[in-house]
Amino acid sequence: MSESKLSEFDIIERYFKRPVTGVDIGIGDDAAVISPTPNMQLAVSTDTLVSGKHFFADTDPYKLGYKSLAVNLSDMAAMGAKPRWVTLSLTLSENLVESHPTWVSEFANGFLELAQTYQIALIGGDTTCGALNIGVQIIGEIEIMRCLRRDGAKPGDDIWVSGHLGGAALALKHLLQEIKLTQHEMDACLRALLTPTARVELGQRLVGLAHSAIDISDGLLADLGHILTSSKCAAVVTLEAVPCSTVMKQYMPSSLALECLLAGGDDYELCFTAPKKNRSEIERIAQLLQVPLVIIGEIKHGTGLSVIDTEGKAVTMVKKGYDHFAS
Ligand code: ADP
Numbered sequence: 001m002s003e004s005k006l007s008e009f010d011i012i013e014r015y016f017k018r019p020v021t022g023v024d025i026g027i028g029d030d031a032a033v034i035s036p037t038p039n040m041q042l043a044v045s046t047d048t049l050v051s052g053k054h055f056f057a058d059t060d061p062y063k064l065g066y067k068s069l070a071v072n073l074s075d076m077a078a079m080g081a082k083p084r085w086v087t088l089s090l091t092l093s094e095n096l097v098e099s100h101p102t103w104v105s106e107f108a109n110g111f112l113e114l115a116q117t118y119q120i121a122l123i124g125g126d127t128t129c130g131a132l133n134i135g136v137q138i139i140g141e142i143e144i145m146r147c148l149r150r151d152g153a154k155p156g157d158d159i160w161v162s163g164h165l166g167g168a169a170l171a172l173k174h175l176l177q178e179i180k181l182t183q184h185e186m187d188a189c190l191r192a193l194l195t196p197t198a199r200v201e202l203g204q205r206l207v208g209l210a211h212s213a214i215d216i217s218d219g220l221l222a223d224l225g226h227i228l229t230s231s232k233c234a235a236v237v238t239l240e241a242v243p244c245s246t247v248m249k250q251y252m253p254s255s256l257a258l259e260c261l262l263a264g265g266d267d268y269e270l271c272f273t274a275p276k277k278n279r280s281e282i283e284r285i286a287q288l289l290q291v292p293l294v295i296i297g298e299i300k301h302g303t304g305l306s307v308i309d310t311e312g313k314a315v316t317m318v319k320k321g322y323d324h325f326a327s
């Protein structure tokens with residue numbers, strides 16, 4: 001960044017350095033120093049958001065800041081971890097900073113307000129110049145070997161999903177002008193796309209109850225598929241049981257709606273499997289947290305994932321999920 005304008009250090013000082021607790025050395029040194037809670041393990045995850053790939057360059061910066069952290073929180077949720085610390089690698093184009101002088105401050109507000117909600121400390125990062133790119137690393141804590149994983153599903157497990165799926169994908173189809181949502185529909189779907197709620201507390205409460213879990217970032221079929229591969233199991237899902245929002249219901253059962261619901265991605269809901277004996281306890285958690293949780297199918301012996309309708313007929317899908325290197 002040029003001399004006359006804000007330097008990298010001004011940006012960090014002005015927008016990202018906020019008072020934090022639970023940090024021994026925070027922003028301002030060559031590395032942050034943190035002390036994990038005794039007898040806890042660390043869960044570490046990174047997610048990168050690339051302009052033009054994960055978001056439109058003109059996305060509202062506050063919401064982009066919010067989402068950059070939310071998608072990382074979702075990974076913590078999927079592990080049943082308590083998120084505690086985060087670092088941020090921000091690559092900003094000079095053009096963006098010049099044409100939108102409040103961009104960085106709005107981005108920082110979206111990111112840091114969500115961080116504060118979960119009492120997570122931003123402990124460091126990197127700020128460079130180039131094509132807009134946002135890299136976030138998040139660190140959480142789990143009790144020793146008591147986390148949720150992808151490889152624990154067992155035949156006979158119920159398959160559960162939180163919230164409603166497909167809204168974010170519908171919003172994306174609208175923004176790409178493939179469909180036209182009404183303003184009211186758009187508001188609901190845009191909320192799902194831009195400010196998703198990671199199921200952080202749900203994830204932590206499922207430790208000890210769920211056999212496996214994953215967050216749905218690439219679409220239900222793709223992400224449940226990861227559980228099946230890791231767990232060496234098969235699954236049958238009933239299409240009508242997959243939770244859709246009121247907006248999505250209006251588009252069912254078109255192939256576009258099916259694609260958004262089952263393979264759209266960007267949902268940031270949890271998909272988990274649990275033995276049937278835990279049903280009532282899981283339903284109690286749904287009540288307590290006011291998070292919709294429904295059973296969509298069952299884990300089976302063997303391999304493969306089939307989606308059937310209520311009459312037991314196979315539902316065929318062309319696109320199974322989002323893959324950066326395949327699509
Ligand atoms: P170094 O040159 O030693 O890598 P930097 O100049 O990149 O250090 O960063 C200075 C300090 O500011 C470091 O503590 C770093 O972690 C922090 N930092 C840099 N960019 C960000 C950012 N976008 N958000 C939070 N902290 C940041």
Ligand code: MG
Pocket residue numbers: 125126127
């Ligand atoms: Mg650096």
